[in-house]
Amino acid sequence: MTTPLTARAPRLRGARSLFTGRAGGVSGGDFAGLNLARHVGDEEADVERNRALLAAEVGLPLAFVDQVHSPDVHVLPASGPVPVVTADALVTDRRDVALAIMVADCLPVLLVDPDAGVIGAAHAGRRGLLDGVLQETVRAMASLGAVPARIGAAIGPSICGACYEVPAAMREESAAQLTELAATTSWGTPSLDLTAGAVAALVGAGVPFAAIEDRHPCTLEDEDFFSYRRSARTGRLAGVIARA
Template sequence: MTDPLLARAPRLRGARALFTGRAGGVSRGDHAGLNLARHVGDDEADVERNRALLAAEIGAPPVFVTQVHSARVQVLPPHGPVPAATADAQVTDRRDVALAIMVADCLPVLLSDPVTGTVAVAHAGRQGLLGGVLQNTVAAMADFGARPADLTASIGPSICGACYEVPAPMREEASAQLPATRAVTRWGTPALDLRAGAVAVLQEAGIAAEAIDAEHPCTLEDERFYSYRRQARTGRFAGVIRRA
């Protein structure tokens, strides 16, 4: 892998974290680059090779889940093999594995607690964000003794509010529940700012504003990342975190 650290997570403390991009992988064609997803029609051997490259970079095997835009959090067992799971967030205080979450426009959210050593990843698209995936993730971290006031967070590369056009009724429904999401595209049509929504949810959960980093590239605008809006048949990049 040449340099997968396209976007770092400077606010995260007590953890090693990175966001991958397309650079450094072996996939070809529509998935060209470091595609980490098995379900998108890519060559399976290429995906396994890419996952091995990621494991070498982060220094531990990354744990993936089957993501379904839910609000379900997988809490890893305290030791031993991690069973396959369907979930959209993961939490652990283990040092021997890394947590991964895959995206291509949705928000990859990384969380760490430098006090207890608890780390978490979450996949927050419109559905998961409104469904409470971030609240559930913070709650699962609290079960490890993590206090929201100690948490640090990074909201990684994802589609921005000026690009994420949605039908007007969808904007109304989302912004009625989470006003910070209300946005307008660069070309003047209804949009959602999921990052602003995520920041609002994390602050509401008790995380300090200065402990949240959301300054990352827009996946639709920046071709270093996979974007489902730009190309429906494409790969997935990942947010990855490991306890330091």
């Protein structure tokens, strides 16, 4: 789906999907633009207006979760209202709702099995990647009939390995669990490449490498996106996916 609020639209067969940026929306100050998060200190009325604008563009109600950097996945009920629960990924086969996941440097990951009609959206930061949030998302999709070998995935705007500086001990600890996370900043210090780690996790879960879109803007480098590393007081962008 391509809308005035779309910063990037993946090419996922069997789904309508998008990633938002700061453009659009009514928030001001540190949250200027399309902030979609209620928990960051923005005016509640502005956040609700932003969410309503995005839902109107998508043409469906949006399902969110309260994100806590966990590996927990919420499978939406088969019908009826969608409760807001604590989790870091959502999965459904419903046509009447779009899944939304929020980030500001972490990875927004959208997934679809077009043949099974099953979609997923996951928030994957360092902790979530190490704890298996993407593997758990694929498993939850499989519980609804998805086949990992048929799943396509798209990774949205997030901090890149050349910018995500971390202490050397954190890089070593993280790489001990997921080798592909280890990276070096453009200025030569230890860093983490969350995108490379996510690709490795998805492939390990059975998603074909060729079916993963992993090129995206860096949220720290590109001021068209919210970045927690740039400013701790900031908004959140979203990855949104619905069945085609």
